[in-house]
Amino acid sequence: MDAPTTTSSDDDTSGEGGGWFTPRKPPKRQEDGEPQQSGADGPGPAEARRMASIRPLARPGSATAEATGPTPATESGGAALATEPPEGRIPAAREASEPTDVLTHARVAPTETRPDTGPAAQHNAGPAAQPDTRPESRPAAQVETRSPDAVLVQRTMAEIGPVSDKVTSYFYALLFTRHPDLRALFPAAMDTQRDRLLKALLTAAEHIDNTDVLVSYLKNLGRGHRKYGTQPEHYPAVGEALIGSLSRYASAVWDEETEAAWVRTYTTISQVMIDAAAEDELRAPAWWFAEVVAHDLRTPDIAVVTVRPDQPYPFLAGQYTSLETPWWPRIWRHYSFASAPRSDGLLSFHVKAVPAGWVSNSLVHRARPGDVLRLGPPSGSMTVDHTTDSGLLCLGGGTGIAPIKALVEDVAEHGRRRPVEVFYGARTDHDLYDIDTMLRLQQTHPWLAVRPVVDQRAQLPDAVREYGPWNEYDAYLSGPPGMIRSGVDALRDVGIPAGRIRHDSVEELVAAAT
Numbered sequence: 057m058d059a060p061t062t063t064s065s066d067d068d069t070s071g072e073g074g075g076w077f078t079p080r081k082p083p084k085r086q087e088d089g090e091p092q093q094s095g096a097d098g099p100g101p102a103e104a105r106r107m108a109s110i111r112p113l114a115r116p117g118s119a120t121a122e123a124t125g126p127t128p129a130t131e132s133g134g135a136a137l138a139t140e141p142p143e144g145r146i147p148a149a150r151e152a153s154e155p156t157d158v159l160t161h162a163r164v165a166p167t168e169t170r171p172d173t174g175p176a177a178q179h180n181a182g183p184a185a186q187p188d189t190r191p192e193s194r195p196a197a198q199v200e201t202r203s204p205d206a207v208l209v210q211r212t213m214a215e216i217g218p219v220s221d222k223v224t225s226y227f228y229a230l231l232f233t234r235h236p237d238l239r240a241l242f243p244a245a246m247d248t249q250r251d252r253l254l255k256a257l258l259t260a261a262e263h264i265d266n267t268d269v270l271v272s273y274l275k276n277l278g279r280g281h282r283k284y285g286t287q288p289e290h291y292p293a294v295g296e297a298l299i300g301s302l303s304r305y306a307s308a309v310w311d312e313e314t315e316a317a318w319v320r321t322y323t324t325i326s327q328v329m330i331d332a333a334a335e336d337e338l339r340a341p342a343w344w345f346a347e348v349v350a351h352d353l354r355t356p357d358i359a360v361v362t363v364r365p366d367q368p369y370p371f372l373a374g375q376y377t378s379l380e381t382p383w384w385p386r387i388w389r390h391y392s393f394a395s396a397p398r399s400d401g402l403l404s405f406h407v408k409a410v411p412a413g414w415v416s417n418s419l420v421h422r423a424r425p426g427d428v429l430r431l432g433p434p435s436g437s438m439t440v441d442h443t444t445d446s447g448l449l450c451l452g453g454g455t456g457i458a459p460i461k462a463l464v465e466d467v468a469e470h471g472r473r474r475p476v477e478v479f480y481g482a483r484t485d486h487d488l489y490d491i492d493t494m495l496r497l498q499q500t501h502p503w504l505a506v507r508p509v510v511d512q513r514a515q516l517p518d519a520v521r522e523y524g525p526w527n528e529y530d531a532y533l534s535g536p537p538g539m540i541r542s543g544v545d546a547l548r549d550v551g552i553p554a555g556r557i558r559h560d561s562v563e564e565l566v567a568a569a570t
């Protein structure tokens with residue numbers, strides 16, 4: 057999720073100057089369709105009420121928190137994100153029920169980006185999200201389990217689904233006309249990633265009841281937004297634009313109750329993000345500078361880029377980072393670490409230049425030793441569980457082999473002789489740009505088997521079916537979104553339970569592809 061997000065404030069000053077929360081009615085529009093800026097007199101009484109509602113809560117344990125009591129969400133019977141999720145592993149139900157692809161990150165820069173399936177608004181629950189007002193007529197298994205706020209939020213999402221592009225445009229128009237200072241936090245060209253912020257927020261709102269996955273997602277989002285310069289006082293401005301845009305385009309279902317549900321939901325979301333960012337500030341920089349120390353062009357469009365961070369960069373094998381080049385300020389893309397943590401502190405990435413991929417093209421064709429990049433914090437849960445002896449079944453497609461190589465090195469460093477089977481897929485022999493490294497690793501480690509799979513001969517998922525059995529293995533997939541999807545299907549077919557299949561978010565991968 058790459059886009060500066062929101063803001064909110066701990067004091068009473070941030071509402072001054074007007075325009076904080078969205079007016080109940082859509083703002084008057086100018087002839088060009090852009091919303092007008094709010095007047096200099098500040099918000100009216102209705103806005104003031106909402107501003108109070110959306111202000112983030114004090115941190116747990118603070119005097120203010122004790123004085124104010126439970127969160128608005130809790131008070132209202134809405135969702136409360138109090139549950140701490142297990143750290144470090146993808147939730148077991150991931151493939152089956154999680155808010156999913158969107159919530160599980162991906163490079164996958166297509167996590168970092170996604171030609172994807174459209175704004176999060178399109179992930180809505182559809183007709184199923186409609187509340188059933190006749191519970192007595194339904195079988196017990198179908199009794200509504202969603203919170204009242206979730207029902208209202210999902211109803212809004214269903215309404216805006218068909219006009220999600222307009223919602224997005226209006227959201228950013230409201231945000232930037234009312235808060236021009238926030239424009240500088242976003243890339244100059246908003247076309248490729250303008251909907252990331254809104255998409256992330258809508259996705260989170262839609263899954264407000266799924267606390268286990270959502271808290272982890274939002275904390276990550278909050279930490280990740282530090283590199284954009286996001287401050288707590290920005291959150292109310294975003295919330296205002298969010299409500300303004302939703303109320304305009306979901307007008308058929310929008311009422312006071314719906315608005316209150318969104319305010320509570322957004323308040324909860326922003327609070328988790330703000331707290332996570334504040335916690336992170338105590339122990340990590342918002343970003344790292346990293347100097348390119350080696351640039352190895354492996355094919356005409358694939359480079360292995362090695363960098364030296366300006367200060368220690370802790371991460372786990374299998375994770376990824378966000379990366380900004382000096383040539384495209386504020387455009388961040390995700391790349392997996394291509395090695396386990398090294399004693400010399402260097403990091404390497406495998407980058408493929410793709411059409412219209414501004415960042416990837418710069419990294420492949422322009423970057424040279426001495427150039428300085430910026431890195432965001434590490435992210436991702438496609439990491440090895442060292443508490444078990446299960447084998448690792450790894451599918452790496454194209455440059456998706458990068459984190460797989462890191463996982464192999466990680467297993468080697470932990471000295472456990474657990475079987476690791478790597479299927480390395482590529483379009484042609486020539487595209488197996490890292491096969492020499494993988495075969496060298498195989499020679500060194502008797503527990504490792506590397507099997508190149510070239511398209512003319514077989515597809516990666518089919519090749520996996522020919523081997524096995526895989527019931528004692530945890531599976532790791534990394535590569536293009538289509539490969540992830542068909543790979544997951546194949547793995548489920550051969551009996552690997554969803555909870556033992558790990559991969560980065562397909563959506564992020566799509567995004568990362570640019």
Ligand SMILES: NC(=O)C1=CN([C@@H]2O[C@H](COP(=O)(O)OP(=O)(O)OC[C@H]3O[C@@H](n4cnc5c(N)ncnc54)[C@H](O)[C@@H]3O)[C@@H](O)[C@H]2O)C=CC1
Pocket residue numbers: 163164165166390391392393405406407408452453454455456457458459480481482483487509510511515516517534535536537538539542543565566568569
């Ligand atoms: N650079 C990095 O650090 C990482 C990159 N990725 C992602 O990996 C992808 C790599 O792209 P390329 O190297 O161009 O890969 P590619 O398009 O050349 O494909 C690599 C392999 O995946 C297979 N594949 C592709 N689509 C498939 C489908 N629908 N079903 C079954 N198999 C399929 C291909 O047959 C080939 O064997 C990108 O999407 C990138 O975002 C993923 C993780 C890390």
